[in-house]
Amino acid sequence: MIRVGVDVGGTFTDIILERSGAGAERQVVVTKVPSTPHDQSEGVVAGILKVAALAGVEPGAIDAVFHGTTVATNMVIERDGARVGMITTRGFRDILHMARHKRPHNFSLQFDLPWQSRPLVRRRDRLPVTERIMPPTGAIEVPLAEDEVRQAAELFARRGMDAVIVAFLFSFLNNEHEQRAKEIVKSILPDAFVSASSDVVNTIREYERFSSAAMNAYIGPKTSAYLSNLEARLRANGVRAMVRIMQSNGGISTIENSSELPIGLLLSGPAGGVIGGRWTGEHSGKTNVITIDIGGTSADISVIEDGELRIKNPRDTEVAGLPVLVPMIDIDAIGAGGGSIAYVDPGGAFRVGPRSAGAVPGPACYGRGGDAPTVTDAQVVLGRMDPEHFLGGDLKIDASLSEKAIRAHIAEPLDMSVEAAALGILKIINNNMALAINANSVAKGVDPRNFSLMGFGGAGPLHSVSLAEMIFAKDVISPVHPGITAATGLLVTDLQYEYTQSTLMVLNNAGEDEFGRVNAVLEDLVARANRQLDADGIPEKQRIFRQVAECRYVGQGFELRAEVPAGRLSGESAATVIENFYNAHKQVYGHAFRDQLTEMVTLRVIATVAVDTLKLPRLAKGGRGNPAEAEIYRRRTVFDNGEALETPRYRRDALLADDTVAGPALIVQHNSTTIVPPGYVAAVLEYGDMRIERTKG
Structure with missing residues (x-):
């Protein structure tokens, strides 16, 4: 295989x-x-x-x-998607404009509303038709005016729309009108990307459902x-x-x-890194890990607690300020990476990022025409990245170009040395990342002192120890292949589908009729999952189903996930769901009102199929200290405190299990370089991962 x-x-x-x-x-x-x-x-x-x-x-x-x-x-992010047309219930064409009437920043006069300033569907392309589905049963109050749907589709055809969405009120209770309108649109626009909101997100809240459908259509044609x-x-x-x-x-x-x-x-790229981070943590004997994936343009931060991935609360699942009601791993991304550009702003402030040099032209040292100083250029100037070992020598870099860029754009304007400017670049970018880590951990009730910091991506191990010091992490893990940890995660994840249906019910006093209605929904969701797995050719014995209820207190605005025991929902299993919700609420908010009624809002069935997981060979036993056999040479390197030391370089592929490398040291490999500062020691674990911690004593 x-x-x-x-x-x-x-x-x-x-x-x-x-x-x-x-x-x-x-x-x-x-x-x-x-x-x-x-x-x-x-x-x-x-x-x-x-x-x-x-x-x-x-x-x-x-x-x-x-x-x-x-x-x-x-x-x-670049607003480079399809031109989308929308057919919606008469009287509700402006849902995408009004949203929830919430200000993103209550006291700012300069805030931006992306759903208004850069809408996914322009108002002139949102066309209303006559129809009405009514709660709570999904009864048809006003039949669908099919002639109006045809007229709207014909207008979209004349306008040359790339995609069309059909989004009707209360379609999560009854999607008959949406599906019929979708059929009509596809008959008139056979080459367009057409979807119904109930196909994308079959849940309550019309703004979020409409926005999610619009997002799906906006990215649909180019993604497919x-x-x-x-x-x-x-x-x-x-x-x-x-x-x-x-x-x-x-x-x-x-x-x-x-x-x-x-x-x-929408989080396809960063998700692989978190999965790879969890897998590396398991190899390293760590179940509490803060991951930071630092690449060329961004740093993606997530928390793994007790070996479990955190899934974002539905109220927080957004991209570029627009809500998307799909499950996402809780990842925060900031514009900080090896390509982040350092500059002096018009007010004279020293800044780094979020603008990046990217792959083209890249940092100045690449010699591809870029002359702006980047974080990578700062690492080169400080002697932390050697030209002959950058990507194993596959990519040639020129240290003189890094020095020239930093001198011209930072050192001379701020009247400082090139080395001081380079150290300043790293200090600023590290502070930006440390603040983002705290926002994803401390602000959400996680104490970094009980967690290992795992830095990966090409630039991760260059920053890991500095960041760990700033957030007071327990220790640092450098994965065996830091630069390709996100790709590694792709080989250790499972085939997975999620199916949802809004099903409102107060769990505490539900009767047989309510449980019967809920169990019918669960059976339908499982059947939908089975149809997809049948199409994938997955044998039944390999299929795993998990049930989740999104719950809230009666009257509360948003939900939290609570596990539902396998099988049919009953009074006994409902009590378990309520307890799971209380526990989730206490973990997120620090308290739980156990005397209050719990309302289930949405049911979710998660279908998974376990795949063969990546297995690495164990390293041979070494047990050596700073092994001379692995040392390549020594070279001047400047550390965070400004001290310049003759620092040995070690080949990572020459290190064995139980070897230790005391700092100062640089451990080099094809896809990354790991810094071990003075006062720290790196220990090689059985699969080649390294644990870095302060020297004892």
């Missing part, structure tokens, strides 16, 4: 290949190639061909490709075209493997499902 994981970043595309089989020695090969922002599929295919050549396998021998992509995310193009490019290069795509919830899905519901890909 040969499997390949490919994660696309802003600067580099990371690839990992695993070959396993009965009686054969397991082989793991990793590499990186520059990303191709104009068409990510070019870099993806180039990386797969490169890793196959390194592993000595033919492209046609690859069995599966797992892919994490930022195509959908970039489209939203990208996935189709990727598959065709792979086939043209002899790769006939099954292709799976990483989802925002940490599961993987098929190309077909991802093309139909691309909204599930």
